[in-house]
Amino acid sequence: MAADAIEPLGITTAEEEAYRHIQRALRMGRYRAGDRLIPEEIATEIGMSRMPVREAFRQLAAEGLVVIRPNRGCIVAGLTLDEIYETFEIRSVLEGLAVRLAMPHIDVEVLEELERQLDRMERASQTGSSDWVVRHQAFHLQICQLSNRPKLVRQIASLHVVIEPYLRIWFDYVDKPASARAEHEILIEVLRSGDAGKAEIVMRDHIVETAPLLANFASPGRR
Amino acid sequence: MAADAIEPLGITTAEEEAYRHIQRALRMGRYRAGDRLIPEEIATEIGMSRMPVREAFRQLAAEGLVVIRPNRGCIVAGLTLDEIYETFEIRSVLEGLAVRLAMPHIDVEVLEELERQLDRMERASQTGSSDWVVRHQAFHLQICQLSNRPKLVRQIASLHVVIEPYLRIWFDYVDKPASARAEHEILIEVLRSGDAGKAEIVMRDHIVETAPLLANFASPGRR
DNA sequence: GACTGGATAAGTGGATACACAGATACGCTT
DNA sequence: AAGCGTATCTGTGTATCCACTTATCCAGTC
Numbered sequence: 307m308a309a310d311a312i313e314p315l316g317i318t319t320a321e322e323e324a325y326r327h328i329q330r331a332l333r334m335g336r337y338r339a340g341d342r343l344i345p346e347e348i349a350t351e352i353g354m355s356r357m358p359v360r361e362a363f364r365q366l367a368a369e370g371l372v373v374i375r376p377n378r379g380c381i382v383a384g385l386t387l388d389e390i391y392e393t394f395e396i397r398s399v400l401e402g403l404a405v406r407l408a409m410p411h412i413d414v415e416v417l418e419e420l421e422r423q424l425d426r427m428e429r430a431s432q433t434g435s436s437d438w439v440v441r442h443q444a445f446h447l448q449i450c451q452l453s454n455r456p457k458l459v460r461q462i463a464s465l466h467v468v469i470e471p472y473l474r475i476w477f478d479y480v481d482k483p484a485s486a487r488a489e490h491e492i493l494i495e496v497l498r499s500g501d502a503g504k505a506e507i508v509m510r511d512h513i514v515e516t517a518p519l520l521a522n523f524a525s526p527g528r529r
Numbered sequence: 530m531a532a533d534a535i536e537p538l539g540i541t542t543a544e545e546e547a548y549r550h551i552q553r554a555l556r557m558g559r560y561r562a563g564d565r566l567i568p569e570e571i572a573t574e575i576g577m578s579r580m581p582v583r584e585a586f587r588q589l590a591a592e593g594l595v596v597i598r599p600n601r602g603c604i605v606a607g608l609t610l611d612e613i614y615e616t617f618e619i620r621s622v623l624e625g626l627a628v629r630l631a632m633p634h635i636d637v638e639v640l641e642e643l644e645r646q647l648d649r650m651e652r653a654s655q656t657g658s659s660d661w662v663v664r665h666q667a668f669h670l671q672i673c674q675l676s677n678r679p680k681l682v683r684q685i686a687s688l689h690v691v692i693e694p695y696l697r698i699w700f701d702y703v704d705k706p707a708s709a710r711a712e713h714e715i716l717i718e719v720l721r722s723g724d725a726g727k728a729e730i731v732m733r734d735h736i737v738e739t740a741p742l743l744a745n746f747a748s749p750g751r752r
Numbered sequence: 753g754a755c756t757g758g759a760t761a762a763g764t765g766g767a768t769a770c771a772c773a774g775a776t777a778c779g780c781t782t
Numbered sequence: 783a784a785g786c787g788t789a790t791c792t793g794t795g796t797a798t799c800c801a802c803t804t805a806t807c808c809a810g811t812c
Contacts, residue, residue: 320795320796331791344763345763347762355798356798357796357798358795361584361795364587369591376765376803377763377765378805379763379764380764390679392678396623399622400623403619403622445783457593458615461619542765543765567785577767578768581765584765599773599794600794601771601775601793601794603794671779753812754811754812755810757787757799757809758808759808760805762800763803763804764801764802764804765800767797767798767800767801768794768800769798770797771797773792774794775783775786775791775793775794777788778787778790778804779788779789780785780787780798782786
């Protein structure tokens with residue numbers, strides 16, 4: 307159960323292709339917030355009819371990536387500054403919970419694996435924002451997975467997808483891989499300490515402190 | 530924006546009707562977990578074609594109320610015991626966050642309104658489980674709304690819907706309106722104190738303590 | 753010259769029809 | 783007699799079609 311946290315629930319081949327195609331485009335920042343997504347356009351692009359695309363829209367709307375207004379089409383969802391803060395607030399308590407619950411499953415091998423993840427993250431930071439964002443997400447989700455709470459991990463993963471474009475933009479403007487590494491080292495540190503309550507607090511702080519940083523570079527478009 | 534927290538995002542008349550119809554049936558416990566939802570059946574029942582029903586399924590799947598397996602239809606989602614606990618864990622941190630953020634907006638009128646809500650809840654407990662569950666949800670959401678965080682409130686509301694059938698069953702077996710009132714009085718108490726940090730902790734405890742109670746009565750069917 | 757009203761065009765939402773996948777039951781073979 | 787394979791049927795998934803809503807543009811009026 308819950309094989310991959312980011313996977314949508316029930317989807318068939320054609321619809322899945324549409325979903326993946328659009329989600330990738332959105333995550334890569336190909337569209338800007340407020341852009342209209344025209345079903346026919348995307349349908350012909352992938353080589354199918356409008357219908358699977360419509361269903362994909364619905365899936366994406368449920369995840370908060372697009373907004374469907376009745377009879378007025380599908381537009382790319384943008385987060386206001388307040389919504390970015392809100393998303394980070396939610397992330398902070400959810401990932402805080404996850405790390406607290408993960409603590410019993412932390413052992414030496416896990417810590418070593420997380421260190422390797424950080425190495426990969428640092429190396430990726432040189433190749434570009436895309437790679438770094440992916441590695442950064444992988445690091446956070448790796449910890450969350452250890453909580454052994456599928457629904458929790460799924461919700462967290464969903465939030466990561468929503469803020470991904472903003473993280474990307476932030477990274478493109480100010481690249482600070484050095485301090486990013488240090489901040490995540492702190493997380494491994496507290497995991498090593500074995501104090502679940504402390505780990506929760508550290509994770510919370512780690513996340514909410516990130517929000518103001520990229521708030522300055524907010525909005526790849528306006529809603 | 531964000532007029533009603535429980536409202537799905539982009540939905541048209543026909544689809545909305547299908548959505549409401551199915552959700553109400555699910556919340557009332559009309560179906561049991563694992564039951565198949567046949568699009569054609571529901572469509573004719575409301576007097577429309579299968580399509581809006583399918584879109585409604587997708588919406589419900591995103592909320593975790595049903596599960597859609599490719600080419601194998603839509604079945605009512607059931608929560609395992611672990612998943613019930615997990616849902617309450619998630620609720621506890623989210624509503625904890627909400628009450629912490631709500632604190633600055635607490636004043637005398639709000640407290641009085643919450644007291645009235647408790648009165649209504651107690652009165653409803655005599656008329657039946659349905660009324661009590663609705664009032665109980667309203668009380669919790671009332672507090673959450675004060676946080677002024679639309680996305681947070683939406684997520685919490687969604688979790689309430691998922692656990693609603695289980696709360697209903699629990700209430701039908703052991704009705705304990707008296708202690709329920711006392712437990713919620715504590716919440717108003719801490720809101721009156723003005724201590725945001727303490728309120729968060731109290732809310733968390735209040736919620737996680739509920740989980741084991743209704744775990745004994747878990748599962749209106751098996752997935 | 754600007755604003756409002758109507759008409760036309762474009763595009764979304766819904767229904768119906770069709771193709772394909774999965775489940776079940778029956779028959780054949782071992 | 784039991785197990786496997788096949789055939790049929792039910793039901794999902796996709797496409798095309800139609801109706802209705804909305805947006806845009808132009809003309810008329812103030």
